[in-house]
Amino acid sequence: MIEISNVSKTYGNKPVVDGVTLNLPRGGLTSIVGPNGAGKSTLLSMIARLMPMSAGSVTVDGLDVTKTPGDVLARRLSILRQDNHVAARLTVRDLVSFGRYPHSRGRLTAQDLRHVDDAIDYLGLGALSERFLDELSGGQRQRAFVAMVLCQDTDYVLFDEPLNNLDMKHAVSMMRLLARAASDLGKTVVVVIHDINFAAVYSNYIVAMQDGKVIRQGAPDEIVQPDVLEEIFGTPFEVHTFGGRRIATFY
Structure with a gap:
């Protein structure tokens, strides 16, 4: 499990990630969603020790990422950046x-x-x-x-915006592949992603951020609700069910 405890990142007096406490479940695919500037990629970078924290701690299966030797951590956790x-x-x-x-x-x-x-x-x-x-x-x-x-x-694989610059066909193929890697290879896959419908269809768990804070988390059916999505993204949504999956449209 990835345990995030009161993690913050500030630039000057501006918090980019603000006191986040979160447990990312082991196994399956977790998507981190939210509007631009929510702190998603910054949080992922701190989990992977690519960026120092201003406060807080992150452990991966009990290993403190700031204190664990690089070669040991790199055999437990990997990341693909933007x-x-x-x-x-x-x-x-x-x-x-x-x-x-x-x-x-x-x-x-x-x-x-x-x-x-x-x-x-x-x-x-x-x-x-x-x-x-x-x-x-x-x-x-x-x-x-x-x-x-x-x-x-590695047991844990982090992807920061893996769908960037991909057309629809290749984006679908990529999300299928990441979900299959979690299932077939027993990986814990964590993805920062903008598209809520890709998150809804392929994720086992969704974490929603806004203004540097985690404001919602849960199974896709708990997050893909009109009132919840409006709270996260600040725009009205309609939610429909297709093939047993909730799909969001906005207007």
Whole structure:
């Protein structure tokens, strides 16, 4: 379990994340939703120790992220950030291999190579494995980065806006893949996402933030309610049920 206790991040006198206390459940897919500026990505970055906290603590299965050695934490938790660009001209296989660095420090063993092959196969990238990243479409490149993160083989996998710059087809494919990774591979997947309907369809749990605070959390059916969504996003919604799932429309 990821336990977040009274975590804050301030810039000057302005709180971006304001005293958040939250337990992210182990297993399944949890989506963190909310309007722009709600503090979602900042919270995720502090969980992953990419950004220092102004106050509070985060533990991952009891390990304090600020005190745990980097290589130990990197074998337990991984993250794919929004700015997942690389300057070097790498093949897909080269990129995915970076996921094994916390385990092998760049000296890939036979076991590491099996993990690389498994991640490439799981993401359906076999035919593209020797292609350079700058030769791929946006959707293919995003899948390659996801393969790298899954190749790290951590229990907890964090994704910050993984649907950015993807069209509808590739966004659906990506959310299906992340939900399947949680189910098939036993991962705990945490996703920062803007689209409430993607969160509703693919999540097991939803956390809603506003102005740096957690204002709602629960199962999708608890969050995807007209009054709750209006409270979160500040605009009226209608909610309909299709195929047993609640879908929101706004007007």
